[in-house]
Amino acid sequence: MRIIQINTSVNTGSTGRIAEEIGQTVIANGMESYIAYGRIVRDSQSSIIRIGNDWDVKCHVLATRLWDKHGFSSTHATKRFIDELKKVNPNIIHFHNLHGYYLNVEVLFNYLSRVQIPIVWTLHDCWPMTGHCSYFDYVNCNKWETECCKCPNLKGYPATLFIDKSKENFIRKKRVFTSVCNITFVTPSHWLKGIVEHSYFNSYPVKVIHNGVDLKVFEPQKDEKVKVKYGLSTENKIILGVASIWDRRKGLTDFIRMNQMLAKNEQIVLVGLNKDQIRSLPKGIVGVSRTENMYDLAALYSVADVFVNPTWVDNFPTTNIEALACGTPVVTYQTGGSPEAISKDTGRIVEKGNVEALYQAVSEILEKGKRYYQPLCRKRVESFFNKEERYQDYIELYKSLL
Numbered sequence: 330m331r332i333i334q335i336n337t338s339v340n341t342g343s344t345g346r347i348a349e350e351i352g353q354t355v356i357a358n359g360m361e362s363y364i365a366y367g368r369i370v371r372d373s374q375s376s377i378i379r380i381g382n383d384w385d386v387k388c389h390v391l392a393t394r395l396w397d398k399h400g401f402s403s404t405h406a407t408k409r410f411i412d413e414l415k416k417v418n419p420n421i422i423h424f425h426n427l428h429g430y431y432l433n434v435e436v437l438f439n440y441l442s443r444v445q446i447p448i449v450w451t452l453h454d455c456w457p458m459t460g461h462c463s464y465f466d467y468v469n470c471n472k473w474e475t476e477c478c479k480c481p482n483l484k485g486y487p488a489t490l491f492i493d494k495s496k497e498n499f500i501r502k503k504r505v506f507t508s509v510c511n512i513t514f515v516t517p518s519h520w521l522k523g524i525v526e527h528s529y530f531n532s533y534p535v536k537v538i539h540n541g542v543d544l545k546v547f548e549p550q551k552d553e554k555v556k557v558k559y560g561l562s563t564e565n566k567i568i569l570g571v572a573s574i575w576d577r578r579k580g581l582t583d584f585i586r587m588n589q590m591l592a593k594n595e596q597i598v599l600v601g602l603n604k605d606q607i608r609s610l611p612k613g614i615v616g617v618s619r620t621e622n623m624y625d626l627a628a629l630y631s632v633a634d635v636f637v638n639p640t641w642v643d644n645f646p647t648t649n650i651e652a653l654a655c656g657t658p659v660v661t662y663q664t665g666g667s668p669e670a671i672s673k674d675t676g677r678i679v680e681k682g683n684v685e686a687l688y689q690a691v692s693e694i695l696e697k698g699k700r701y702y703q704p705l706c707r708k709r710v711e712s713f714f715n716k717e718e719r720y721q722d723y724i725e726l727y728k729s730l731l
Contacts, residue, residue: 331361332727333419337429338369339377342573343647344425344453347540349373351423354720360727363417365410367431378413380431381406389430397461397489397498400427400434407433411440421727424450428463428487435505442508447730449723451515451538453644457506458528460499462486464642466665467578474527476500503529513730515723517645518666538723539669540647541716547627547654549703555628559617565596566695569633569657571626571648572601580639580662581606586684587637587691588613595695600629630655635694639687643667654710656703660690670714674705 332355338345345366352362352375362375368386370377385406392402410432414422422441427434441448454463460477462468468482480495507529514535516522525535556563568591572579581599588597588611599610600617607616620626630636636652638661649659649670659676661667668678677690694702 330421330727330731331363331417331419332421332423333363333365333378333414333417334375334423334425335365335380335427335432336425337367337431339364339366339373339375340371341369345369345371347451348425349375350716351720351723354717354724358724360724363419365413367429378410378417380410386430393430393487394490395492397483397492397494399430399461399487399489399498400432400456401498401501403431403433404436406431407436411437414440419446420731422446422448423723423727424448426453426456428456430487435501438505438509445511448509448512449515449726449730450512451517452521452525453517455521455524456487457502458524458530460495460497460502461489461493464578464665467642473499506530511730513726515726518669520666520669521644536726538719538726539714540645540650541714541719542647542650542654542710543623543716544654544711546623547630547651547710549656549707550628550631552628553632555625556632558625559598559615559629561598561615561632562596565594566635567633568595568597568691569629569636569652570597570599570638571630571636571651572599575599575602575606578641580637580641583639583682583684583687584614584637585611587639587688590685590688598629598633600626626651627655630657633657634699635660635691637661637687637691638667639684640664640667641681645669650710650714653706654714656706657699658694658702658706660687660694662687672705672709675702675709676706 334348336344336348340349348364355362364375365378365380367380381403385403389402393399456463459473461480462482462485470481477499478496480493483489512533514533515538517540522535522537575581597614602616610616630652636657636659643665645666652659659671662681663678664681679686679690
């Protein structure tokens, strides 16, 4: 069996790592694994195929910024990729993010509508169901349920500077995507499954497969040296936040507001900030640009007393389950699928944007103590979010489609 996945990246970023690890599972099950990508690649065990080149990406970015044509540029790059796709002759095509300035979805789906290759489409955000944005709840917009128009989030990813083609894009995407019948959708959260079922994909089958984590990497550690390595106090209670890109949508402003409420023995530590953000942090917040490796990240999760994820838009953040795997309870906003990772015994869920309630939840967890939560957090991840088991779910899905 030959499986080809299509994504913006390979083995980097959250979706790139997921594609790589699914590919590894495919190979371990005696199948052939290919990954086609648009922009960024790291070492991979799968056979990789580049869609287009850097010039194609730049042209696609320009078409997006000037004419709001995201997903409808890269025509020649996509045609060349289809030639490669024919050579691979896959049994299953598995989509991840088709957005990201590298693919013409109309050209690709016109080809797929003429062949009968089963398709699995793992949705990591809402872009396939809107006329423009990848997340609409940030601006409280529900136009996607009927028909996008006059988009209130044009400056959100994928940003356009002048022209609003959200209505035209919505109609076009609906026609293009629904021209292919043999698609099985996968969502990492029940929240996103609900979105799919209220969209123009409501006649397609949808299966929830949660993201998973490597339980051998993300596990409780007792090494306190990581505190010294990253300049953390050995006496303070650590309130940890982790993101690959920090901005208001990920809750950076909320952390800064919460910092004013902390007791003297409490300290916020944020991982993933850029240098400018670190320089502008208020007194009391420790900024870490990035950890040297995943084991250091696991060590930081382990020494933290609570992990806080005040995200304003999210599907199913992997950081929540990484923290739980290391025995650290989670506090998060009622945002998208973020609350689905935790239970009443492993964290707290609070109203989006309510920083006072956020700190109150943190205080309750700190008062109860890490020792109470650690075994419960670890058990929850072992039961529901074991990477090996979740990726094996994809193998079983592939087999069921043939």
